[in-house]
Amino acid sequence: MASPDTLAAVFExxxxxxxxxxxxxxxxxxHPSISAENIGIAEVGALLVEMLTEIGLETSLVPTEGHPMVVARWEKAPGKPTVLLYGHYDVQPPDPLDKWVSPPFEPTIRDGRIYARGVGDNKGQHFAQILAIESHFKVHGTLPCNVILLLEGEEEIGSPNIAGFxxxxxxxLKADLAVTADGPRHVSGAAAIKFGSRGVVSFELRCRHAVRDVHSGNFGGVVPNPIWTLVHLLGTMKNAAGEITIAGLHDDIEAPTQEELAAIERLPLDIEAVKHSLGLARLDAPxxxxxxxxxxxxxxxxxxGFHGGYGGPGTKTVLPNEALVKCDIRLVEAQDPQDILRKVAAHVALHAPEVEFVTADMGMxxxxxxxxxxxxxxLRRAFVAAQGEEPLLIPAGFGSLPGYVFTRILGIPAFVTPYANPDxxxxxxxxxxxxxxxYSGLRTGAALLHELGQLEAS
Ligand SMILES: [Zn+2]
Known part of the structure; x- marks a missing residue:
């Protein structure tokens, strides 16, 4: 059994x-690795294989229909848990370039910060995990638990292949738990562990009546207006009290547990500051x-977005012939994207059968x-050991990450441990x-491996 000294030596x-x-x-x-533009992906994939092999992991580049996955593993700690560490080696395009104080791929340190595209999202975070693994190897010649490192090359274009992979x-990928170091710490600056994330679906509502725009005087009152059609339809989907009124949409929502309610009760919150920072007079209903x-x-x-008709200078007495609305729905456990899209489609068919319902992807x-x-x-002990403070516990991250591939496809618990600053x-x-x-991320990654090594595999 490893003693706490083993972690102290790694920290040193x-x-x-x-x-x-x-x-x-x-x-x-x-090294740029911009997935949306297919710039540098192959080079950085190869670089990672070399780097991870060098530190002692059995590493391969696994092809997918898109950009390859980097999979690196070390499983020589029998009886200990296996942690799957997820990250992504692709980055967002750097535009607009003229807004950068220093060039995006020429990392520069100013005022205690490293400025570079991908440093927070996600290279700095998974590189900290990699260095944490290396540090254990260097100090002890071994790792306290089993590790599978999975680095994706398409996160920034919506992870189209990860579920299939x-x-x-x-x-x-058989593991006992998955841990993702990505995203920012809590907005208050406090460390946090996230226990999930909301899903998302997107769709469009398209309405066309006449074959062309018409004169609002010559035809107004007899030719239907597609913008009004969509306004009325949207009015049946959510009311002024802030309640979504699409039949069945709330059917599968899991009520929060007492522990989850207690956890959100402890999250720092300054509503006036939120309103002030966004220039809001009020929050949305309810x-x-x-x-x-x-x-x-x-x-x-x-x-x-809502598009249609005339928005230029002055007035134009036109009765437009088409209108388009784009919407998204953030989903919570245990809503299913396909089921939700079916319910929206059924709602549209019932309330405005002349409106076309279009969806481009499967959602998350x-x-x-x-x-x-x-x-x-x-995990909490690892944060305390590495950062000297108890992390906040956030039951579900508000944005959408593909954590479901771990919870639903692999059936294992999945955690997000963000290392980046909120800004x-x-x-x-x-x-x-x-x-x-x-550095605190690096220490946390090292402490995480150590703490997991204190457990027996389930
Ligand atoms: Zn991102």
Whole structure:
């Protein structure tokens, strides 16, 4: 049984190598890997295979219909749990380039932050995991638990192949838990563990009446207006009290547990600051439902865009012939994207059969792991050991991540342990990671392996 000294020695190694580790991160960040434009993906995939093999993992580049997966493993700790560490080596396109203070692929340190495309999302975070693994090897010649590292090359284009890949490779990915270091810490700056994420579906409503625009005087009153048709339809989908009124939409929602409600009760919240930062006079309805309850446990129906008719200068007395609405619905456990899309389609067919319902993709399933999981305690201990504070427990991340491939396809608990600062500016110019976040992430990754090594495999 490993003693706590073993972790202290790893922390000392990290401390002694701060400069060298930072130099290596910077070298890694110099390689663009933009999945949307297929720039540098093959090079960075190959670079990772070389790097991970070098530190002692059995590594392969596994092809998919899109960009390949990097899979690296070490499973020589019999009787110990196997952790699947997920990350992604692709980055967002860096545009608009003129908004960057220093070029996106020339990493620069200013005011205690590393500025580079992908440093927060997600290279700095999975590189910290990799260095944590390396540090255990360097200090002890072994790892405290079994590790499978899965690095995807298509996260930034919506992970189109990960579900198929995981489904086809269940045996290769057999693990006791999955941990993803991605995203920012809580907006308050506090460390957090997320136990899932909301899913999402998107769809369009298209309406066309006449074959062309017509004069609003010559035809107004007899020719139907597609914008009004969509306005009335949307009015049947969500009411002014903030309730979604699509039949059956709420059927499969799992009510939050007492533990989950207690966890959101402890999350820092300053509603006035939120309103102030966004220039809001009020929050959206329903006013009575608590802030985090809405973000963790309730679906949404968002109108992303509404297009049709004339919006130019002055007036134009036109009666347009077509209109388009784009919407998304954030889903919560245990809603199913296909089922929800069917219900929306049925609603549209019932209330406005002349409106065309169009959906382009399959959407993303929500995911959730119970806070009562046996792995919650060791994860919390890892945060305390590495960062000196108890992490917040967030029952479900508000955005959408493909955690369902672990919870639903592999059937294992999945956790998100974000290492980045809340103002990492991911997907935006001047993306950055504070040096503190990089090093505390590295320590947390090391502590995580250590704490899991204290357990027996389930
Ligand atoms: Zn991203």
């Amino acid at each position: 190694h990290i401390e002694a190598n701060r400069g060298a580790f930072l130099d290596r991160l910077i070298a890694y960040l110099r 995981v489904r086809a490779n269940k045996a290769m 006013a009575a439902r608590p802030f985090y309850e809405r973000l963790c446990f309730r679906p949404t129906l968002t109108i992303n 399933q929500p995911s959730k792991t119970p806070i009562a999981s046996p792995y919650t305690a060791p 990492e500016a991911n997907h935006a110019p001047n993306e950055n990671l504070t040096l503190d976040c990089f």
